[in-house]
Amino acid sequence: MSCIDRSLSGLQALESVERAVIKIGGDNAGRLIQNANQAINRLKRGVESILVVSAIRSSDENYSKFSHESLASDSGKSREKGFNTTSHLLEIAQRLNEPSIDKKSIHEIIDRIGAFTLEVIEDNVGNVHESLPAIREIVTETITWLRTQVDHFDPESDKIFKLGEDTFIKTKDGNYFTVTGFGEILAEKIYNTYFKSIGINVGSVKTEDLPNRAYDSSEDPEAQFEDRISREKSVLAVRNLVSKRVKSVLKNSESPKVVIVPGYCPALAVNRGYSEMLAAVILAELVKDNRDKVKTALLVEKKVRGVLSINPGLLANPKLAKTVDAIGWDLAEALFGAEYGADAGVVQSDSIPELEQADADVFVFDPENLAEGKVTHIAKHNFRPGGVEIIQPRDGAILEFKYSGVRLRKADREKLQGTFKTWAETKNLVWIDNNSSENRSVRILAGPASQKLTSQDIEELQALFKSEDGLGEDRISVNYNPEVSIMFGLGNNMSKPSISSRVNLALDALSVNRLDLGQVGQQALWYAVDKKREDEIARGLYTLLINTTEEVFWQKDREEGGLESLLDKA
Structure with missing residues (x-):
């Protein structure tokens, strides 16, 4: 049975940890000040933070003005309040895959991503903060890079591939670049810039080259992905590379620090939510190779309210499905439920086997109510692989x-x-x-x-x-x-x-x-x-x-x- 303890406050949970892996996603990804303050509080207690950041988004209706009309119509596509960066990147990927590519309309969508990102950051940190010039520069530079990739895309010589929700382009010279993972890459650059500006000892892990490491440029990536052995090689390559880079940053640190990782992991996960999967993988790899005996845990800082959608059609290709190891009711309630932890501490389902393998602690709580809020502490995992x-x-x-x-x-x-x-x-x-x-x-x-x-x-x-x-x-x-x-x-x-x-x-x-x-x-x-x-x-x-x-x-x-x-x- 899993050991579930709900007696700890958030502060007590942090005191038992020396290194924390944290996925920052949803609306929380745009809250630079809050996430920086929480990282500083952890550092004061000697806790290193590995932040796996998702694409910046907001459900605030004030940002709906940036949404492209194709995502805000009654055309059958999901209508979301506010602005969702990943949804716009998926729209770009779809347009690049059309017989007649309208690059002007794609540029408009890219510009909307840039405009939204700058405004949501300015609204959070204030429009006179000393970090803003550097943030504006890095956003402009990264958005320009994406526009350049689109401009250079030639459907005659380049190819676009969609594996689940992950879409990337293979250029004629054999290089890959991700379309859907761009939001996470942009978020990492923003976090890195802001954290450094306020004096946080920050290290960064790059993932732009992961598709090149995951897929052999001489072969069809779709064939590699659907072939079990080839896919396992791809997954292993990505795992080893990301964990090696994280460990390298930690090793080179003279004092406890913050490591920022874009939550994009090709081959590891094919559905949206892969940043949580990557966080679980990093946790598992750190625990497995924990030569320095550092107490490492996953902190699930998530507060979910409202309606959570059941979508049985998330995975279009059944060949890519896999069994998620069975879990007990208490653990399921802690991960998926609404009664304990951060009201609904939802962990992406594909990450559960990683948590089991790591046998590491997981704390689910609301970071805004650390002192008094309930915390779900999941200490041991006892799954039955492949069972019901x-x-x-x-x-x-x-x-x-x-x-x-x-x-x-x-x-x-x-x-x-x-x-x-x-x-x-x-x-x-x-x-x-x-x-x-x-x-x-x-x-x-x-x-x-x-x-x-x-x-x-x-x-x-x-x-x-x-x-x-x-x-x-x-x-x-x-x-x-x-x-x-x-x-x-x-x-x-x-x-x-x-x-x-x-x-x-x-x-x-x-x-x-x-x-x-x-x-x-x-x-x-x-x-x-x-x-x-x-x-x-x-x-x-x-x-x-x-x-x-x-x-x-x-x-x-x-x-x-x-x-x-x-x-x-x-």
């Missing part, structure tokens, strides 16, 4: 928005979700949304049991939907069921349907009426079941999926009543 584990059920609730029209269009569905999200945020609620496969409904999965809705809440929400322009006066009804439990089946591998099939066959053997909530990323299946049967269902699933080998499971499944007989013996 059913997490003990938790209280939940289902909201179903039913639409009496002929068909619920995607734009209408987004209206419903947006209205609900705004309403939930005003009440400080954490929920998870789930688009049903039906055109006439949208389901929302409730958060912690303490967030149960009252009849007054439902009436208020119903009134909001009725006032929604374009959906019709009486076409939306809200059904609420608070008497459900949420079951998780972890260890799912999209390339091995047998694993998810076992979960469903086990539920069938238990005669469970359930609502399939879909798949979370690549690693988990979610179900809503009758709360009155939660203990019985949990015991039955453990019997069939954990205490029964896969070979015996399939043997019994072929027999009439075979799975049921296993339950009778339990």
Whole structure:
């Protein structure tokens, strides 16, 4: 079992660590002052910081003015408040891959990235801060570099490759440069410049050349990526190179310092969120080769509010899927849940096996409330590689928005979700949304049991939907069921349907009426079941999926009543 301790305050957690690996992402990436102050506080306690920085972004509506129209329309693309640098880079990558390339429009998107970046930084540090001239210079220089790469791109001789969400260009001379990883590279340069300007002893790790190290220039990178052996070589090359560079900076330091690493890692991860994966890899490599016996831990400084989206289609190519090692309920709650730690200490799922291998401490907490805030301390990891584990059920609730029209269009569905999200945020609620496969409904999965809705809440929400322009006066009804439990089946591998099939066959053997909530990323299946049967269902699933080998499971499944007989013996 994982050792979960929630007795520590943030300050106590820091006092037990000598070196911290920290992923800085989301809106937090643009908060230079806050992150610098936290790094300084750690240095005062003798704690070195390795900051893995994501692309700078903001969900503040004031920055929506910088978003390109192609990302702020009703064209079916995600509409985000504020500005998301990575989304704009993905748009650039897509346009470079079109038969007729409009470089003028790409330049406009690049300029918007630069303008947003400068404004969000100025708003954070103040427009008269002594570091601003140097920051403006480095932003302008780096944005100009990206424009130059686009100008030199020749579709006749250069090639563009998309592996998952990672898009990069291979030039005619065999060199690679990343498009989607540009945001992380820019963020590292900004952090490096600002930290030095305020006197922080900072070291920097460069990653621009990682695609060249990950993929052989003489071969097709897509073929290398899909070939298991070639991909493993690529992953090993990236791991070794990044960890070697981090260790070199630490070794050359005369005093505790801050190391800044762009959160871009080709081959290691193909989905967005690869900065968290890189942070976990750096942690694992430092712990594995810890000759100086430095107490190293991962600090998850993350505060998530609002609606977290379930997206079962994150990985388009099932060949690239992999099993995420199964974990227990306490650990899952600490990583994915909303009750402890930093309200919702979400760790990117691909990083979990890295944390297991490192067997290092993980602290999940809100950095703005160190003294009094709750901290989740995950001390030991005990995963079952390749297995299926059913997490003990938790209280939940289902909201179903039913639409009496002929068909619920995607734009209408987004209206419903947006209205609900705004309403939930005003009440400080954490929920998870789930688009049903039906055109006439949208389901929302409730958060912690303490967030149960009252009849007054439902009436208020119903009134909001009725006032929604374009959906019709009486076409939306809200059904609420608070008497459900949420079951998780972890260890799912999209390339091995047998694993998810076992979960469903086990539920069938238990005669469970359930609502399939879909798949979370690549690693988990979610179900809503009758709360009155939660203990019985949990015991039955453990019997069939954990205490029964896969070979015996399939043997019994072929027999009439075979799975049921296993339950009778339990």
